[in-house]
Amino acid sequence: MTIQFNNETFRDDYSFRNSDWAIKRFPFPFHEDSYMYSVNMEQHRGGPEGSVYEKRFDVDEHYLSEMRDRALVLADDPLRCQSLPHMTLAGWDTLELIMVSKSEDYPDLFELHRDGNRWRWVNKPMGIDQTFTFLDETTLPCGPLEYITRQTQGDFAVLDQRDEMLWMDAGMVTTQADWSLDFDIGMNFFEWHAPVPLAHEMGIFKRALKFLLNVQQGAPARRLNWTMTVNPLLDTSPENYHKWGIQKTTLTPENIGAKQHLRVELQTFFRLPRSNALLFPIRCYLIAFQDIVTVPKWGRRLHRVVRDLPEELATYKGFIANRPMMLDYLGQYDDGLPTSPGVWPDLGTEPPLQK
């Protein structure tokens, strides 16, 4: 299909919107009516046609606007993209993986022509036509990681692997759920997850690390994570928290359907061939509550998940204060009927709202 790219903002007037297409393919993260942490990994080898899981790096209607927002964040704070000196090769691995994947998966949008190390990259939506020498940094306008991730939706953490451990040694982070690359760069897997409640005690990170250390080339993995964001703000960074934190207090019963967004991260994991680093893209999808509840199953289920979530998690995810108002709103879309298993909208088989 040909994607119609939106012209929209993720700040100030927040003109971001999801089309009906984007709503139906939204990566709803709850496969049942409750939520607890788990190492919910699965293979990332495609998915149903048209779903966000189909391609290795999903491109959707928000592509150009998200790339504009990233450029604004980087202009304001260049520390959002960093790479420790030993990670340059992993940056080239990343560039190669993304260019090859996108040109194969979206041949109408991206082209990659390779003649030995002489490469030509064409990004039609962004109007880029760049000829460069692979592995020669002087032939690109910036480092390889920054170059390609300025053209790819989602945040990117690049994890070095040594001593049976993963190290957050490079990244491009402008659409994060409140963590700082500048602070966390150089940390190991347990250190950068240190502030997460409950999961350490549950052994989640030990099991996740064991899995990730063994991700092989050509066999990427994926999982979903989620949180809540008031307004479709991509840059919920700690760096700017003193500016955006106040927006959490602007919810009212009248505006909550439009303002409150479920924020879902599609996390994928790719082993990189030369560096043996692990590429960890964290793709953010936002959806307004009023759009979620147009899918009856999702409306029912989101109400139950938010209602029953342990207090520590609601606090950590930053919506404990707004939970009562969220439940008042979502309760209108929960008629108590059972829901079908799995994450899909099941619009053809699930009954419409019975109230």
Place this chain on the structure above:
Amino acid sequence: MSKFQFPESIASRPVYGTLEPRPGKAHLMIADAEGAEAILDLAAQDAGLMAKTHIIYIPKGTDFAEALRALEPAQFYEGPSYAASVQRIRKVLGDAHMGLQVYLAGTEGLMGQAMNEAVSAGIPASAIQTEHRGSIARRMQCVHCKGITEDVTTDPFVCSHCGLNLFVRDHYSRRLAAFQGVCIDAEDPGNVPAPVELYK
């Protein structure tokens, strides 16, 4: 007594041990303030240690310098501040041979920064020991303006660079040798709780 038992905390927060003499041809000890007491204890355990030791010491208003000098280390340097000493520390680490043993003692800020220098110079972590002594003050980075505020003893505190009211997290970056400070009144501007002494 200059020892403090830190409560158990999250995985990024450093933990410190007790210095013990290790075999080796060369020993570098970097300490500030009450960290001197850890070195004095160390010297008492091994009479031959000091003849192979370089001590870099920042008194921070304490009066342990003479006691350290009396240990007759091979080299002794008393610096007015960590910042003034860091060039010397880099030179010493750069000139070091295989097998150097590093001992860090005193405040978390001193140990964190010196640890960074040692690791950057290629000293293996297994050759670096730490022991906390003295002040429990923290070196804090403001996540908003990136400025470092030294010797923070209360929570919340005011960022010495941008003036925001920050709460003290246990999340710690070894690269920055600092804990993270985050705006405490972002969601309710002006509502800043009275500062409480750390660990109280």
